[in-house]
Amino acid sequence: xxxxxxxxxxxxxxxxxxxxxxxxxxxxxxxxxxxxxxxxxxxxxxxxxxxxxxxxxxxxxxxxxxxxxxxxxxxxxxxxxxxxxxxxxxxxxxxxxxxxxxxxxxxxxxxxxxxxxxxxxxxxxxxxxxxxxxxxxxxxxxxxxxxxxxxxxxxxxxxxxxxxxxxxxxxxxxxxxxxxxxxxxxxxxxxxxxxxxxxxxxxxxxxxxxxxxxxxxxxxxxxxxxxxxxxxxxxxxxxxxxxxxxxxxxxxxxxxxxxxxxxxxxxxxxxxxxxxxxxxxxxxxxxx
Numbered sequence: 001x002x003x004x005x006x007x008x009x010x011x012x013x014x015x016x017x018x019x020x021x022x023x024x025x026x027x028x029x030x031x032x033x034x035x036x037x038x039x040x041x042x043x044x045x046x047x048x049x050x051x052x053x054x055x056x057x058x059x060x061x062x063x064x065x066x067x068x069x070x071x072x073x074x075x076x077x078x079x080x081x082x083x084x085x086x087x088x089x090x091x092x093x094x095x096x097x098x099x100x101x102x103x104x105x106x107x108x109x110x111x112x113x114x115x116x117x118x119x120x121x122x123x124x125x126x127x128x129x130x131x132x133x134x135x136x137x138x139x140x141x142x143x144x145x146x147x148x149x150x151x152x153x154x155x156x157x158x159x160x161x162x163x164x165x166x167x168x169x170x171x172x173x174x175x176x177x178x179x180x181x182x183x184x185x186x187x188x189x190x191x192x193x194x195x196x197x198x199x200x201x202x203x204x205x206x207x208x209x210x211x212x213x214x215x216x217x218x219x220x221x222x223x224x225x226x227x228x229x230x231x232x233x234x235x236x237x238x239x240x241x242x243x244x245x246x247x248x249x250x251x252x253x254x255x256x257x258x259x260x261x262x263x264x265x266x267x268x269x270x271x272x273x274x275x276x277x278x279x280x281x282x283x284x285x286x287x288x
Contacts, residue, residue: 013110018102047093066250071257075116113266118273124203145252149224156223160188162233173208217246
C-alpha cells in the first residue's frame with residue numbers, strides 16, 4: 001500500500017473531539033445509524049458544496065459506540081481546487097454545520113507521507129471510574145463508570161505492572177480474522193484524584209478490539225479484592241479469553257491523544273505499522 005496522494009489532491013489532517021454518548025461508534029454503518037465519521041463526511045460534503053461526492057476520512061483509531069475522544073486525528077484527501085477555494089473558511093463553516101457533540105479543532109495540509117492511522121506511534125486513552133458509595137456526579141454520568149465496591153488503587157497499580165511491554169494480548173482482545181493481537185503496552189498507570197475519581201491512563205503503539213476495556217475490567221477485579229494482584233498477568237500469559245475478564249462499559253473511556261513521529265520518519269513508520277507483528281522467536285509476516 002502506498003501513502004502517495006493521488007495527483008490533483010491534497011491530504012488534510014483534522015484534529016477533532018466528540019462526545020460518544022449518542023454515536024454508534026466512529027465508523028460508518030449500514031442502516032442509517034449515527035456515527036462520527038458519517039457526521040463529519042456529511043458536513044464536509046455540504047460546506048464544500050460537493051454534491052453527491054463524499055470525501056472519505058481515515059482515522060487514527062476507530063472508537064466503539066459510547067466511547068469519547070478529546071484528541072482524535074483523521075485525514076482526508078481533497079481535490080486541490082476544493083482545498084484552495086475553501087480552506088480559509090472551512091473550520092468555521094464546519095463549526096456551523098456539525099452537531100454540538102462533535103468538533104473539528106484544526107485543519108491543515110499534512111506533511112508528505114502522513115497517514116492518520118499508520119503514521120501513529122502511540123495512542124493514549126483514559127478510563128475514569130469512581131467507587132463513591134453515592135454513585136457518580138450527575139454531570140459526569142456519561143464519562144465516569146460507577147463501581148459499587150471499594151477499590152484499592154495500590155493493588156491495581158501492582159497488577160498493572162505485570163501487563164506492560166510487548167505481548168500477545170489475545171486474552172484481552174476480541175479476535176478479528178486475519179488480525180494480530182500483539183501490542184506493546186507502554187503505560188498503564190492509575191491515579192485517584194481529589195474528587196475520588198480514579199483515572200487509568202493506557203498508552204500503547206496500537207490497541208486491538210476491546211483491549212482497553214478488558215484490561216480495566218481485570219484491574220477492577222483486583223482492586224475490589226475478587227482476584228489477587230498477579231491474576232491479570234496470568235490471564236495474559238494463558239493467551240485465551242477468560243470469562244472472568246469483563247469488558248467494562250464504554251462511557252468511561254476517552255481517546256485523549258495520538259502521537260506521531262517527526263515528518264522525516266513518517267514513511268518508515270507507515271511501513272513498520274503495516275507489517276503484521278510477531279513475538280521474538282516466531283516468523284514475521286509482511287502482510288497486514
